[in-house]
Amino acid sequence: MAILEKLLTLGYSKPFAERYYQLWGERALRIAQAMEKPLPRCFRINTLKISVQNLVKRLNKKGFQFRRVPWAREGFCLTREPFSITSTPEYLTGLIYIQEASSMYPPVALDPKPGEIVADMAAAPGGKTSYLAQLMENKGVIYAFDVDEDRLKETRINLSRLGVLNVILFHSSSLYIDQLGIEFDKILLDAPCTGSGTIHKNPERKWNRTMDDIKFCQGLQMKLVEKALEVLKPGGILVYSTCSLEPEENEFVIQWVLENFDVELLPLKYGEPALTRPFGIELSDEIKKARRLYPDVHGTSGFFVAKIRKL
Ligand code: SAM
Numbered sequence: 001m002a003i004l005e006k007l008l009t010l011g012y013s014k015p016f017a018e019r020y021y022q023l024w025g026e027r028a029l030r031i032a033q034a035m036e037k038p039l040p041r042c043f044r045i046n047t048l049k050i051s052v053q054n055l056v057k058r059l060n061k062k063g064f065q066f067r068r069v070p071w072a073r074e075g076f077c078l079t080r081e082p083f084s085i086t087s088t089p090e091y092l093t094g095l096i097y098i099q100e101a102s103s104m105y106p107p108v109a110l111d112p113k114p115g116e117i118v119a120d121m122a123a124a125p126g127g128k129t130s131y132l133a134q135l136m137e138n139k140g141v142i143y144a145f146d147v148d149e150d151r152l153k154e155t156r157i158n159l160s161r162l163g164v165l166n167v168i169l170f171h172s173s174s175l176y177i178d179q180l181g182i183e184f185d186k187i188l189l190d191a192p193c194t195g196s197g198t199i200h201k202n203p204e205r206k207w208n209r210t211m212d213d214i215k216f217c218q219g220l221q222m223k224l225v226e227k228a229l230e231v232l233k234p235g236g237i238l239v240y241s242t243c244s245l246e247p248e249e250n251e252f253v254i255q256w257v258l259e260n261f262d263v264e265l266l267p268l269k270y271g272e273p274a275l276t277r278p279f280g281i282e283l284s285d286e287i288k289k290a291r292r293l294y295p296d297v298h299g300t301s302g303f304f305v306a307k308i309r310k311l
Pocket of ligand 1: 103121122123124125126127128129145146147148151172173174175190191192193
């Protein structure tokens with residue numbers, strides 16, 4: 001019970017403190033404590049404009065030091081930042097993009113190739129879209145959707161600064177993506193979520209979220225996944241990700257997908273296997289193939305990634 005009290009002292013609402021204790025036991029406190037600390041500043045080298053090797057040399061010369069992000073060849077987290085990296089010409093001319101390490105995982109998992117037809121169903125502010133473009137060497141097309149006009153403005157600025165040329169942006173819900181009449185090779189659904197893995201940046205999420213918020217997001221996530229599977233080619237790949245730690249937005253969505261669609265889950269290498277018995281509810285053993293990143297172990301925001309092939 002001491003754990004519960006400590007979670008309450010950190011600012012978690014009682015229902016969520018109890019919920020997390022039920023889900024993780026004593027680890028709930030380690031996860032919560034890790035999210036009290038700021039995340040390291042990480043960045044992605046924009047290989048549309050410069051090689052990894054050249055950029056590393058340039059930043060090292062200026063006194064910046066960094067460690068690699070294990071799952072992203074172009075990703076690094078700063079261990080020494082003598083002055084703000086955002087004031088360097090490297091940042092200002094789009095040779096790098098500031099991006100959390102966890103956010104680099106879904107584009108790498110999707111592994112888009114030059115020339116493919118790709119959709120990004122929740123794109124703004126364009127962090128993952130621009131990584132997809134980079135992996136595609138600006139060849140092929142990315143149809144990128146978002147509903148939020150302000151975030152789309154930021155997306156346009158980001159894509160332009162990074163020299164991304166193969167993205168068509170839609171100010172629209174991706175629930176209407178079928179109206180394009182396109183079959184996609186690959187789809188990224190970095191779904192809107194409650195964001196409980198981002199408490200480092202959004203501490204109010206400790207006390208202001210409710211189960212209704214989780215249920216609302218889960219409903220939208222299921223509709224978006226269903227739409228994604230409708231417009232994906234047979235054999236095509238869907239990567240589903242969230243920055244939520246809630247099983248209802250992650251494992252339960254994937255369980256529903258496995259039960260209702262002709263798909264298979266593909267294995268992912270990095271992170272911890274997703275939960276197969278959250279809250280004592282038995283899920284398919286397959287779900288282990290999806291992955292979770294945890295603040296206490298991986299030093300990232302809380303994150304979930306699943307890779308699905310349409311059969
Ligand atoms: N993928 C983005 C990135 O890496 O920069 C972050 C996306 S954020 C997790 C989720 C986004 O989903 C928000 O920008 C939100 O505006 C958008 N969104 C919410 N409902 C949507 C819908 N029905 N269709 C498209 N986008 C939606």
